[in-house]
Amino acid sequence: xxxxxxxxxxxxxxxxxxxxxxxxxxxxxxxxxxxxxxxxxxxxxxxxxxxxxxxxxxxxxxxxxxxxxxxxxxxxxxxxxxxxxxxxxxxxxxxxxxxxxxxxxxxxxxxxxxxxxxxxxxxxxxxxxxx
Amino acid sequence: xxxxxxxxxxxxxxxxxxxxxxxxxxxxxxxxxxxxxxxxxxxxxxxxxxxxxxxxxxxxxxxxxxxxxxxxxxxxxxxxxxxxxxxxxxxxxxxxxxxxxxxxxxxxxxxxxxxxxxxxxxxxxxxxxxx
Numbered sequence: 090x091x092x093x094x095x096x097x098x099x100x101x102x103x104x105x106x107x108x109x110x111x112x113x114x115x116x117x118x119x120x121x122x123x124x125x126x127x128x129x130x131x132x133x134x135x136x137x138x139x140x141x142x143x144x145x146x147x148x149x150x151x152x153x154x155x156x157x158x159x160x161x162x163x164x165x166x167x168x169x170x171x172x173x174x175x176x177x178x179x180x181x182x183x184x185x186x187x188x189x190x191x192x193x194x195x196x197x198x199x200x201x202x203x204x205x206x207x208x209x210x211x212x213x214x215x216x217x218x219x220x
Numbered sequence: 221x222x223x224x225x226x227x228x229x230x231x232x233x234x235x236x237x238x239x240x241x242x243x244x245x246x247x248x249x250x251x252x253x254x255x256x257x258x259x260x261x262x263x264x265x266x267x268x269x270x271x272x273x274x275x276x277x278x279x280x281x282x283x284x285x286x287x288x289x290x291x292x293x294x295x296x297x298x299x300x301x302x303x304x305x306x307x308x309x310x311x312x313x314x315x316x317x318x319x320x321x322x323x324x325x326x327x328x329x330x331x332x333x334x335x336x337x338x339x340x341x342x343x344x345x346x347x348x349x350x351x
Contacts, residue, residue, distance in 0.1 A: 190328040197321040202348025217333025
């Protein structure tokens with residue numbers, strides 16, 4: 090689906106900024122921060138403000154079109170891949186890798202009556218290069 | 221094991237502040253922030269500084285005696301229970317609940333050669349009361 094159509098079907102008005110931000114996250118799978126997205130799009134949209142990027146992130150999160158990765162204590166990263174997968178952070182080089190994990194079939198004893206909207210799995214350790 | 225012994229066996233000098241902070245986390249399983257721990261201990265230790273609490277948290281984290289919960293974008297919470305378990309956050313009332321999850325046996329396709337030191341599982345949704 091084209092980005093404009095995807096946004097519209099989720100009741101998001103497809104402004105230029107929203108489309109550019111969403112497409113950036115789809116094309117850049119390195120889990121950028123909002124600041125990285127802002128700096129990367131500034132040459133294309135010279136009138137872009139940080140606030141506008143942050144507001145766009147909040148809106149896309151609210152519509153579950155992207156997910157926030159809070160594996161790091163001090164910064165939030167974003168991911169347009171909202172399928173079930175885990176994030177592995179190498180504590181040496183800092184890179185964040187995706188990995189498949191069967192989260193929906195994970196055995197857990199969540200109390201009766203609780204409903205789950207989002208699942209996040211974070212691993213920390215050493216990648217093959219840094220080990 | 222007594223707290224002083226536990227700290228010593230992990231090469232942490234058992235100062236009063238370190239013991240009080242660790243014991244607070246063991247006794248208060250509501251996943252407090254460093255700020256909550258600081259405010260709670262201030263009447264017992266009037267000379268306590270925020271920096272001292274933050275430094276203690278960093279040290280205890282480094283020694284894997286506690287874990288950091290980064291389920292919330294804007295704040296870090298702490299947990300003295302370092303066994304495999306998940307954290308569920310109710311997006312309505314904000315409470316964080318522990319739940320058992322068999323993380324070590326979760327099927328995942330982590331790349332060859334990667335080693336895992338920490339596993340964190342976060343769910344977000346509605347608790348039984350708020351549903």
